[in-house]
Every structure is written in C-alpha cells, then in structure tokens.
Amino acid sequence: MKLLYHPDCSQISLAGVLYALGDPVRLQVVQQLAADGELTCNAFDCDVAKSTMSHHFKILRESGVIRSRKEGTQHVNSLRQDELQELFPGLLDAVLQSSACGAVTG
C-alpha cells in the first residue's frame, strides 16, 4: 500500500501553508472540512476534474493543512486544525472567517 506523505509539525512552513490555501478550490475544501470534520474526496462539490482535485488534496496534505487516511478505496480527509493553531495562532481562524464571508472567489 502506498503510504501518504504527511509532514511533521517541524516541517510545516508558513509559506507552504499560505501557498496551499491560496487557491479558490482548495479554500473551498478547507472551509467544507472545517464545517463537516472528516470527508472523503468524493464529498466535495467542486466543479473540477477528479485528477485536478487529487492534485489539490496532495498540495493540502503535503503542506500540512490536511491529514488523509485510506479507508477501503477512499481517502478520508480532515483539517490539521490543532497543529496549525499551535504553529500559526489565529491564522486558520482568520482564513475560515474571511472565506465564510464569501471572499473566496478569484
């Protein structure tokens, strides 16, 4: 089974996290995960190709924003909210608050 790479907290960089969040589709994913907790990749209602979505999930995972685990043939994803809060206090909250106000697009 292919192991999914997740950075340790010491490997998570601010620039990497901001870059990962700096895309409307990835922001939508993060917002939905914050609202719903755990979600499979299929649960997201984004109007993009499956391969593009996989790429977005990879960027979110490898930057340390989300954790993904295999469950059967699916990936179940969740936000690394506590770890991010510890590393970058207030950052994710500010992003979620701003994106909830409809400022995601573009």
Next chain:
Amino acid sequence: MKLLYHPDCSQISLAGVLYALGDPVRLQVVQQLAADGELTCNAFDCDVAKSTMSHHFKILRESGVIRSRKEGTQHVNSLRQDELQELFPGLLDAVLQSSACGAVTG
C-alpha cells in the same frame, strides 16, 4: 509614464492574497514593510536576482497586498494593512506574528 496597476478593495480576493503571501521571499518583504513602513525596492536584503524581486513585488501589488508609487526612478512600497484588515480581519496580523516567530523559511 507607465501606470502601476492596483486592485480596488472589491477586486482583492482571499485566495489571491494568500497566494501572494505563500512564498518565503514575499513573506520577508511583507514582514519588513510591516516593521519599517515605506521602503524602496532596493531596501530589501533578499538574496535573489533583481528581476525576480520585481516579479515578487508585482505579485504583491496585483494581489492587493502592497501599494507602490513612483518616486523619481524608484518604487516606494507600503503594505495595504488597513484595507486588508477590513477585508480579512486578523489575517495579516496572524501572518506577521507567525513569520516573526521564524516560521518563514521553506
């Protein structure tokens, strides 16, 4: 004289701002501007080529993170801190606080 494009507040997107901040050099520029107020492009002690720096300034300016004005042959840059705070409350503060803790690199 070539006019420098700056987006109106209504054109500034969260994703665009996060993308602009999602780079170690650009984070360093933003941190230095937050500390010093206005700075010319030459004032930054980043170990990158001049053309690369110009590109970084363009991304920061066109995303709405900084304002640049011509003064003679120089560009004088400043953070659009108040406007960003209005649009995305707490975001820039959280970024500056985290980057000040040395989490910029990578």
